[in-house]
Amino acid sequence: MTAHISDERIPNNVDLSGDKRLQRALEQWQPHFLDWWKEMGPEGFQGDDVYLRTAISVEPGGWAHFDYVKMPDYRWGIFLEPKAEGRSIHFGDHIGQPVWDEVPGELRNLLRRLIVTQGDTEPASVEQQRLLGKTAPSLYDLRNLFQVNVEEGRHLWAMVYLLHRYFGRDGREEAEGLLERRSGDHDKPRILGAFNEPTNHWLSFFMFTMFTDRDGKYQLSALSESGFDPLSRTCRFMLTEEAHHMFVGETGVGRIVERTVELMKKDANEDARAQGGIDLQTIQKYLNLWYSVSLDLFGGEVSSNAAEAFAAGVKGRHKEATRFEDHTALGSVYQMEDVQGGKVVTREVPMRNALNEVLRDDYVEDCQRGVDRWNKTIREAGIQFELALPSRRFHRAIGSFAEVRSDPSGSLLAPTEWESRKGEWLPNEGDEVYIKSLMHAVHDPGKIAQWIAPPRKGINGQPFAFEYVRLPE
Ligand SMILES: [Fe+2]
Numbered sequence: 001m002t003a004h005i006s007d008e009r010i011p012n013n014v015d016l017s018g019d020k021r022l023q024r025a026l027e028q029w030q031p032h033f034l035d036w037w038k039e040m041g042p043e044g045f046q047g048d049d050v051y052l053r054t055a056i057s058v059e060p061g062g063w064a065h066f067d068y069v070k071m072p073d074y075r076w077g078i079f080l081e082p083k084a085e086g087r088s089i090h091f092g093d094h095i096g097q098p099v100w101d102e103v104p105g106e107l108r109n110l111l112r113r114l115i116v117t118q119g120d121t122e123p124a125s126v127e128q129q130r131l132l133g134k135t136a137p138s139l140y141d142l143r144n145l146f147q148v149n150v151e152e153g154r155h156l157w158a159m160v161y162l163l164h165r166y167f168g169r170d171g172r173e174e175a176e177g178l179l180e181r182r183s184g185d186h187d188k189p190r191i192l193g194a195f196n197e198p199t200n201h202w203l204s205f206f207m208f209t210m211f212t213d214r215d216g217k218y219q220l221s222a223l224s225e226s227g228f229d230p231l232s233r234t235c236r237f238m239l240t241e242e243a244h245h246m247f248v249g250e251t252g253v254g255r256i257v258e259r260t261v262e263l264m265k266k267d268a269n270e271d272a273r274a275q276g277g278i279d280l281q282t283i284q285k286y287l288n289l290w291y292s293v294s295l296d297l298f299g300g301e302v303s304s305n306a307a308e309a310f311a312a313g314v315k316g317r318h319k320e321a322t323r324f325e326d327h328t329a330l331g332s333v334y335q336m337e338d339v340q341g342g343k344v345v346t347r348e349v350p351m352r353n354a355l356n357e358v359l360r361d362d363y364v365e366d367c368q369r370g371v372d373r374w375n376k377t378i379r380e381a382g383i384q385f386e387l388a389l390p391s392r393r394f395h396r397a398i399g400s401f402a403e404v405r406s407d408p409s410g411s412l413l414a415p416t417e418w419e420s421r422k423g424e425w426l427p428n429e430g431d432e433v434y435i436k437s438l439m440h441a442v443h444d445p446g447k448i449a450q451w452i453a454p455p456r457k458g459i460n461g462q463p464f465a466f467e468y469v470r471l472p473e
């Protein structure tokens with residue numbers, strides 16, 4: 001028996017009720033999704049009413065409908081930005097040709113790989129975050145966690161829609177695979193490294209939503225330029241939700257920094273830990289960790305896959321349409337840093353082969369803006385300390401710097417020196433133990449844990465003290 005999928009159950013703008021084949025495919029998949037959600041989604045809160053935002057249409061105002069919902073009853077919908085008639089491919093080798101409404105045969109494998117890789121990150125992050133509800137610093141934060149979780153679930157639906165609708169039998173198999181892999185599992189891990197890292201406390205959660213979700217923003221942005229129109233339209237809509245995830249991350253870390261400097265000023269030795277807070281040095285270590293694993297998500301600096309996807313008109317640059325003049329990316333070069341013979345050198349790489357790095361450049365700049373805002377808080381408190389993004393050479397596992405060891409400033413190190421010093425730059429066991437010791441649930445409306453400041457304002461015009469999640473007595 002499969003549940004019958006209706007437009008009421010699955011809000012959509014893809015004429016689900018008129019597409020029987022798609023409806024049947026999703027009817028098969030949906031119970032498996034719900035099983036996965038119950039097994040791997042937020043543990044312990046599935047029966048509680050959560051003040052959530054649900055997308056019910058793509059009309060202005062329709063994508064942000066707020067109400068109390070139990071998470072398993074969330075209406076995971078399928079939304080694409082409305083089709084722009086007459087749209088043509090605007091970069092690569094097919095410039096000027098009409099966009100594709102179906103998958104061109106020769107691009108099938110490439111497109112499927114891109115969609116599966118993106119799709120895999122969505123359930124992975126839900127799995128990584130499944131225990132965090134038990135230690136939420138406030139009801140406001142608990143609600144934000146669950147909002148991120150249900151939306152990652154919806155992003156999975158978005159990718160599964162593309163697989164079911166456009167890739168036939170292989171697509172259906174891939175959609176099942178997305179529910180079978182598990183974050184951090186040795187035998188069936190998620191596809192990308194950062195999505196197998198444990199996110200087992202709130203400092204890591206905020207760093208994840210700041211840095212790792214932001215990789216998602218840039219991947220979606222590049223795919224939203226795609227000549228495969230359904231992919232472009234799907235990613236455009238996902239980006240509206242992604243913005244909230246990065247808000248949660250940036251303001252989450254920002255609120256920790258705010259509380260930290262308050263506690264430092266209370267302490268004779270400016271010791272935040274002595275006051276039950278998180279010291280700036282430790283915040284820097286988690287920043288180093290999550291930023292470096294997120295840099296890896298962009299792939300190798302020099303990449304023939306990136307060149308191929310661009311040439312095919314499948315994956316563009318961030319804001320390709322408005323920020324660039326030459327949309328062929330031919331005849332220009334990128335000055336790329338590399339390490340040769342133990343020294344940092346610069347070499348020229350044909351632009352198309354450097355597109356992962358070009359996207360990473362935009363990402364780095366965006367991350368820096370967030371760090372600047374955190375530093376403003378520290379400066380205004382009169383504290384002498386600056387948080388900083390580490391060098392791109394620091395702690396990399398993919399690409400040109402995977403084999404070298406460097407300190408956060410980018411100076412190359414001998415492997416033995418790296419081994420003996422890495423605990424200064426990355427969270428060590430003691431840091432993990434300390435951070436976890438701070439993590440206790442605060443479930444009274446309006447109350448918040450010691451190590452983080454309350455937000456400036458609540459969600460959807462509600463006050464911070466609003467009962468964002470109704471928990472049993
Ligand atoms: Fe997502």
Ligand SMILES: [Fe+2]
Pocket residue numbers: 152213216242245
């Ligand atoms: Fe996200």
